Amino acid sequence: MxxxxxxxxxxxxxxxxxxxxxxxxxxxxxxxxxxxIFCGCSTRFGDPPNTNVCPVCLGLPGTLPVLNKxxxxxxxxxxxxxxxxxxxxxxxxxxxxxxxxxxxxxxxxQYESPLATGGWLEVGGAIRxxxxxxxxxxxxxxxxxxxxxxxxxxxxxxxxxRCGTPLSEIVSEPDMRxxxxxxxxxxxxxxxLLYTGVSDCNMEEGSLRCxxxxxxxxxxxxxxxxxxxxxxxxxxxxLQKALEYEIDRHIGVLESGxxxxxxxxxxxxxxxxxxxMRSKEKAHDYRYFPEPDLLxxxxxxxxxxxxxxxxPELPEAKRARFVSSYDITPYDAEVLTTxxxxxxxFEAVVKAGAPGKxxxxxxxxxxxxxLKDSGKEINASPVAPAALAELVKLVESAKITGxxxxxxxxxxxxxxxxxxEIIAAEGLGAQVSAAAIEQAARExxxxxxxxxxxxxxxxxxxxxxxxxxxxxxTRGQASPQAVSDILRKLLF
Ligand code: ADP
Ligand code: ZN
Ligand code: MG
Numbered sequence: 001m002x003x004x005x006x007x008x009x010x011x012x013x014x015x016x017x018x019x020x021x022x023x024x025x026x027x028x029x030x031x032x033x034x035x036x037i038f039c040g041c042s043t044r045f046g047d048p049p050n051t052n053v054c055p056v057c058l059g060l061p062g063t064l065p066v067l068n069k070x071x072x073x074x075x076x077x078x079x080x081x082x083x084x085x086x087x088x089x090x091x092x093x094x095x096x097x098x099x100x101x102x103x104x105x106x107x108x109x110q111y112e113s114p115l116a117t118g119g120w121l122e123v124g125g126a127i128r129x130x131x132x133x134x135x136x137x138x139x140x141x142x143x144x145x146x147x148x149x150x151x152x153x154x155x156x157x158x159x160x161x162r163c164g165t166p167l168s169e170i171v172s173e174p175d176m177r178x179x180x181x182x183x184x185x186x187x188x189x190x191x192x193l194l195y196t197g198v199s200d201c202n203m204e205e206g207s208l209r210c211x212x213x214x215x216x217x218x219x220x221x222x223x224x225x226x227x228x229x230x231x232x233x234x235x236x237x238x239l240q241k242a243l244e245y246e247i248d249r250h251i252g253v254l255e256s257g258x259x260x261x262x263x264x265x266x267x268x269x270x271x272x273x274x275x276x277m278r279s280k281e282k283a284h285d286y287r288y289f290p291e292p293d294l295l296x297x298x299x300x301x302x303x304x305x306x307x308x309x310x311x312p313e314l315p316e317a318k319r320a321r322f323v324s325s326y327d328i329t330p331y332d333a334e335v336l337t338t339x340x341x342x343x344x345x346f347e348a349v350v351k352a353g354a355p356g357k358x359x360x361x362x363x364x365x366x367x368x369x370x371l372k373d374s375g376k377e378i379n380a381s382p383v384a385p386a387a388l389a390e391l392v393k394l395v396e397s398a399k400i401t402g403x404x405x406x407x408x409x410x411x412x413x414x415x416x417x418x419x420x421e422i423i424a425a426e427g428l429g430a431q432v433s434a435a436a437i438e439q440a441a442r443e444x445x446x447x448x449x450x451x452x453x454x455x456x457x458x459x460x461x462x463x464x465x466x467x468x469x470x471x472x473x474t475r476g477q478a479s480p481q482a483v484s485d486i487l488r489k490l491l492f
Contacts, residue, residue: 011251019216019254021247022224023182024174027189028167029199030140030207031074037139037166038065038108045205049145049159057164059103064293071137071166072297075115076307078168078198079135081314082189084119086304090136092291100158101142109169110136111288115297121192122316123184125330130185131173137297140165143206162206168198174213174224179243183236186210191315195340203234214243215260216250225250226260230274232267242267246274318343326356335364341378345385352389358396362388366406370413382416383409391419398484403476404428437486440473441466445490455491463487 036043039056056063079086093111114136120129142163144156170189176182190208193199201208210233215225230246233239245267250260264281265274313321315337322333322343336346342363349359367388371381391412395405400423411422422428444466445452455462470483 011248011255015255016248016251018219019247019251020219020221021177021179021243022174022215022217022227023176023179023243024213024227025172025176025182025185026211026213026229027170027172027186028140028209029078029170029193029201031071031166031168032197032199033068033070033074033166035068035070036164037068037071037137038164041161041164043165045202045207047161049157049161052161053163057103058160059105065108065291067294067297068166072115072299073307074166074198075135075137075168076299076304077196077311078170078193079116079119080304080308081192081196081198081311082116082119082121082132082135082170084116084132084135086116086299087113088299088301089113090115090297090299092137092294092297093288094291095138096287097285099141100156101144101163103142103160103163107139107141108291108294109138111283113296115299121185121188123181123188125319125334128181130175130181133171133173135168135170138167138169139163140167174215174227179240179247182212182243183240186236186239188315191338195312195315203236206234209234210239212239212243212246214246214250216247216254225254226262228260228262228274229264229280230267231264231277238267238269241272242274245272249274312340322346322356326350326360328356328360332357332360332364335368336360339378345378345381348385349389349392352386354389354392355396358392359389362392362409366409366413370409374413382414383412387412387418394419394423398480400428401471401476401478401480434482434486437470437474437478437483438490441470441483441486441490444469444473452491463491466491 030043031037033043035041036052036057039054041052041054041057044052056065076086090110091113092108093113094106095109095111096106098105114134116135117133119132119135121132122129140162142158142160144158146156172185176185190201193201193208199207203209212230212233213227214230215227217223217225228246228250230242233242246265253260262280264277264279266277267274318337319330319333322328322336323330328336337343346359346363349363350356354362367381367383370376370383371378376382388409391405391408394400394408395402400408404423408419408422408428411417411426412419415422451462451465455466466487467480467483470487471478471480474483
């Protein structure tokens with residue numbers, strides 16, 4: 001059979017429009033604990049291979065697992081932040097399969113009785129609610145290394161450091177309808193996990209991994225089509241591209257009278273397509289059974305409430321509060337809540353006396369650009385919130401112009417000095433003499449009797465226009481306050 005690529009079929013838009021994609025995601029996150037889920041070995045990333053191992057995580061006979069309470073707490077934090085019900089009792093199960101990365105021959109996971117179920121998160125500015133089926137605890141497997149060795153051609157090396165690392169699997173309902181929505185879900189989920197400190201969500205280090213389930217159906221149909229699971233999606237962009245590819249492939253197959261077979265496929269980034277990996281395994285293939293070596297997990301109401309109390313304000317709530325209390329747009333709020341540190345910085349600038357909207361504007365332009373260009377994180381910003389507030393206030397009260405303010409900001413960012421100090425040292429406060437302003441103002445007024453008449457008839461808007469004209473004539477170097485004072489004097 002010829003290999004299918006969407007380019008070859010170039011499905012017509014009206015054909016694409018007949019179908020509706022259905023997407024559900026299964027996300028694995030590494031929980032931020034110091035030690036593994038069933039032993040005391042370190043979870044540190046990047047240590048030399050097989051140095052963080054012990055008889056328990058190597059699966060040696062006669063050892064017994066002991067559950068890491070911190071891992072349960074982290075999973076509870078995630079569950080509560082995702083509006084799930086955390087069950088009083090949940091249970092571990094053995095998921096049996098044979099693979100070199102799994103020394104015991106089974107993975108300890110949760111199956112029939114997961115830690116939490118029935119949650120949701122909101123995407124697209126709280127417009128779409130995506131259901132979360134379940135969140136459970138499990139251990140990670142080891143890492144197989146195939147490359148980078150002297151005689152690498154036939155050998156696979158195994159690093160067991162990762163074996164036994166605590167994970168939560170978060171399974172969504174099949175509620176997403178476009179690749180963009182899946183992307184938004186994953187972005188939102190990641191943001192919530194970062195806000196709550198549950199995971200560092202570092203995709204390169206494997207602490208956030210995503211498998212996508214996708215099917216298509218005729219629009220209006222109530223039933224779902226046959227789904228395919230796509231693995232190996234180790235970036236947000238790959239997720240979106242793989243889904244786009246799969247949706248086109250499904251439609252192509254169905255349109256040509258074929259059927260989709262339920263299978264697991266791998267995304268191949270180099271060739272921008274998916275390839276069949278195996279037919280979909282069924283639950284019974286894993287011979288799940290309750291883990292006899294661990295007690296059921298018991299979460300008391302008191303423990304749950306205690307975790308709930310320690311949850312921070314979540315991104316969506318923060319955005320809503322920013323919009324209503326600081327008079328900024330939903331877009332501003334979205335940018336400023338990208339991370340908790342950025343949001344905290346913004347609130348510190350406002351607390352130091354800068355008006356919300358102005359603070360938001362300065363942060364989104366000068367500050368974020370400065371940070372990006374210098375490769376710095378917000379918590380390493382050379383301009384502290386109070387220093388930015390000082391500058392914003394100087395511009396807002398028209399002590400200096402916006403143009404000068406930008407120059408001052410650049411110097412602040414480079415030197416870490418304060419705005420007032422820079423303005424005084426560089427004589428930026430009064431670059432244009434009152435006489436020069438007055439001359440420019442007189443010329444502009446003389447040339448524009450029509451607008452002068454409008455102003456005299458009570459049109460205040462025209463005054464702003466005149467201020468702008470004089471500022472332009474003085475190349476933005478005059479103090480707006482002085483310009484305004486002089487114009488008032490001349491126009492009355
Ligand atoms: P399986 O038994 O194959 O593991 P599940 O019902 O547990 O399937 O669902 C696994 C994931 O696939 C979930 O994220 C779910 O939302 C999603 N899913 C289920 N059915 C479909 C479908 N027809 N199309 C797309 N995604 C689906
Ligand atoms: Zn160990
Ligand atoms: Mg399943």
